[in-house]
Amino acid sequence: MPHNRTLSRPVILGIVGDSASGKTTLASGIATILGTDRVTVLCTDDYHSLNRTERFKTGVTPLDPTYNFIDILEQHLRLLRDGLPILKPVYEHRHGTLTRPVYVPPTEYIIVEGLLAYHTRALRDCFDVKIFLEPGDSLRCSWKIRRDCAERGYTQEQVETELQRRQHDAGLYIHPQRTFADIVIRFFNPDPEKEVDAAHLSVRHTLRPTLPHPDMTPILDVGGRAGYRLQLARDVDGKPVDILDIMGDIDDRRARTVEDLFWSLIPEAHHMRDHAQLGRVIDERNQAIISHPLALSQLLVTYHLVKAALGHTVV
Amino acid sequence: MPHNRTLSRPVILGIVGDSASGKTTLASGIATILGTDRVTVLCTDDYHSLNRTERFKTGVTPLDPTYNFIDILEQHLRLLRDGLPILKPVYEHRHGTLTRPVYVPPTEYIIVEGLLAYHTRALRDCFDVKIFLEPGDSLRCSWKIRRDCAERGYTQEQVETELQRRQHDAGLYIHPQRTFADIVIRFFNPDPEKEVDAAHLSVRHTLRPTLPHPDMTPILDVGGRAGYRLQLARDVDGKPVDILDIMGDIDDRRARTVEDLFWSLIPEAHHMRDHAQLGRVIDERNQAIISHPLALSQLLVTYHLVKAALGHTVV
Known part of the structure; x- marks a missing residue:
């Protein structure tokens, strides 16, 4: 009997947000x-089509699409989506220079x-x-x-x-992209009067109905100070959304309850739990x-x- | 009445040959x-996937396909052929380094x-x-x-x-490509006993029937020492070909006759004749x-x- 052939195309996750909004941290954690x-x-x-020196000379910010190879980015995402390799340009943040490109073969997941x-x-x-990341403003500045x-x-x-210099372009080009996100994630200090360490920031998830979100009713029937909350609400644009808050002071036991719920909804991914290192973050003291x-x-x-990977797999 | 829409895809010319076989000179002339x-x-x-230092360290030559991004080159030619831009890698010959890539929009012709x-x-x-270029060996070495x-x-x-170091890989990877060319062009010194300047090298064209070559019968009926010759022959692989020789000592009048014939066969290109700068070459004294x-x-x-461009144009 012939084997069923398994074909799949990569699953592609987007993480967009202003400079220092936590994109890299979220990407590497996932x-x-x-x-x-x-x-x-x-x-x-x-x-980026200009290096740092060229940007300063012409007085433009890296947030302006005109100074990014948007059409090449489109092309490269299409190629990766079709399971093909790309030769990716490289912008070196340390020196602000454009350098030798690298060969990127396609993988199962692309972030x-x-x-x-x-x-x-x-x-x-x-x-x-x-995903769109929009941490509280003062938090993002300190990051x-x-x-x-x-x-x-x-x-x-x-x-x-x-x-200061980027504020104008951020309003023009970055913030308008929020509307296209399936999930808006906002980390914030629950008590602006107090300094709080990275482990105790709260997070608000705005869940748009553009994706089939997991059923969270099993954890809804809890007391008032459970450390998390799911509410029906209107988004800033008036559209109906679910708001899932996780408080920075949630206790270990309750956090574990929600974790267990999520893992139980993706039995296909149980093998990931061992190496997941969930929630790991480096604090101000490099710990x-x-x-x-x-x-x-x-x-x-x-x-x-x-779930998206399952949808892509043709057996 | 609606205008007929004119669509076309670029015409792509290939020029292959060993190192210093005259590829760049032919390309820039055309x-x-x-x-x-x-x-x-x-x-x-x-x-190239390695820079000069890396090649020397690993003892490989740039002629070995393993150390070239052949799949990316395929991808980029397909994209250009489809009228799309590419972000092209850059190898700097002066220092033997791989540097910042450049944006290349599609054009009517690509060489x-x-x-x-x-x-x-x-x-x-x-x-x-x-095209495949194979100048005489001693000529190529001096170039x-x-x-x-x-x-x-x-x-x-x-x-x-x-x-010396490249000879092995040249035999393995470069020479076998000759068989795929429509035209093999060989510049050579007509009299190996004498030094000859760049203007007086002869050239042999091996014309394979893989392209519809122009009808040259109008110039066939000339005396023995006309400065050019068209002969039916067998190629080195035994296959039937036309051999068109142009001698280095052809006189101006006869050269002009052949030029006129070629131009008359492409009336679409008459406007090119003014800026053509045909046959211009820089000699040993930089003249x-x-x-x-x-x-x-x-x-x-x-x-x-x-002719290929006409074939691509859909009116």
Whole structure:
């Protein structure tokens, strides 16, 4: 008897958000859950058409689509989606230079993170799951200062000037992409009066009905201070959405209950649980700590990716 | 009454041959005839996967397909053929480095010159016209020494070592591609006893019946020492071919007769004659001189490109 042939095309996740909104952290966390050898993480910054020096000379920001090879990004996503390799350009953040491209073979999962990945219809059509990150403003600023000073050779003053300089283009090009996301994820400090460590930020998920979200009724019937909440609401644009909040102070036991629910909904992915390292984040003191809200965000996205992979598999 | 819409896809010319066989000279001459703004010249050396240092470290030559992104070259030629832009890698010969890629929009004509452009069936299928260059061996060596010392920072001794080192791979990967060419072009010194300048080299065209070559009977009925000759012959592989020789000492009047014949066969291209700069070549003393044999080779290839363009135009 002949074997049934299994064909599949990659599952493509998009993570869009302004500079320093946590795209890379979310992408690498999800890649770890799925298994890094099955995932390609592609950053759209590689498609900048100008290097840092040229941008400063012409007074433009990397947020402006005109100075990004959007048509080539579309082409490369289409090729990867069709299971073909690409020769990907490389933008080196450390020095702000465009360098030697790299060969990227197709993998089972592809995570595309960047500023402009939902800018055109052709881009949006490539994604199975679309995330938009919008952390609270002061949180994002502190993340940007910390990262750009540590990893990209900027001073704090330079980062603050740059944040100012980018505001106009962010409003014009980045924020309008929010409307195309299936899930908007917002990390925030639950008590702006107090400083809080990375493990205790809360998160709000705005779940649009553009994806079949998991049934969360089993965890709905809980007391008031359970550490999470699911509410029917209107989004900022007036459209009906579900809002799933996970509080920064959720206790381990309750977090575990929600985790167990999500894992039980994707039995196909049980083997991932061992190496998942859910919610792992590096804090201000360079220590690895666990954030329950991040863990549950990662799991929710993983749920959708695993379901999308099943949809792509033709037996 | 509605206008007829004119659609066309680019015409793609291939020029393959060993290192320093005259590919770039032929390509740029033909680009000048067609009009440089309508032509993209693409060199397959840009698809090397290793830079010069890495090649020396691993002891491989750039002639080995394993160390070239052949699948990406196939992809890029398919994209250009379909009228789409590419982000082309760049190999800098001066320093032997792989650098920032460049955006290449599609143009009416594309000339692909390089070592391995006929290596796979998928590559060969992209071309409208396929040329293979095989100048006499001693001629090619002197061309290579002159160029690599002047433009690529090698010493004469280094070039001679490199020629030796490449011989094995040239036999394995370059020469076998000859069989796929529509026209084999061989420049040679008509009298090996004497040095001859670039303007007075002779050229032999081996014309395979894989393309409908122009009718040259009008110039056949000439005396023995006319400066050119058309003969029926067997190729080195035993297959029937036409051999068109143009002698280095052909006089201006006779060269003009053949030129007029070629131009008369492509009335669509009469506007090109003004800027054609036929046969222009830079000699050993850096002077621009005219080679009638080169001029007629360029015209023969142009004839085929113009005819191919007509074939692509749908009115």
